[in-house]
Amino acid sequence: MTMLHMNLSEHATNRVLNLLDQLSEEGEEVELLDDKIYHYEKIMIDKALRQAEDGETYSAKEVMQYLEADH
Numbered sequence: 001m002t003m004l005h006m007n008l009s010e011h012a013t014n015r016v017l018n019l020l021d022q023l024s025e026e027g028e029e030v031e032l033l034d035d036k037i038y039h040y041e042k043i044m045i046d047k048a049l050r051q052a053e054d055g056e057t058y059s060a061k062e063v064m065q066y067l068e069a070d071h
Contacts, residue, residue, distance in 0.1 A: 001029075001031070003033075020032065
């Protein structure tokens with residue numbers, strides 16, 4: 001998937017978002033990722049990588065047991 005970063009005026013942003021909405025309605029695959037979401041996802045990925053390096057991981061079985069337990 002191609003990634004595109006744009007710095008637009010508010011008017012241009014609204015026009016682009018309208019076009020993307022139209023493409024999505026036509027069945028095209030469209031994913032929007034703004035700066036805030038990108039930053040948050042990067043923080044969470046970095047945290048997960050640190051946890052994996054520190055051995056703070058759980059098996060799928062352990063996760064399922066936790067989710068199924070009464071809390």
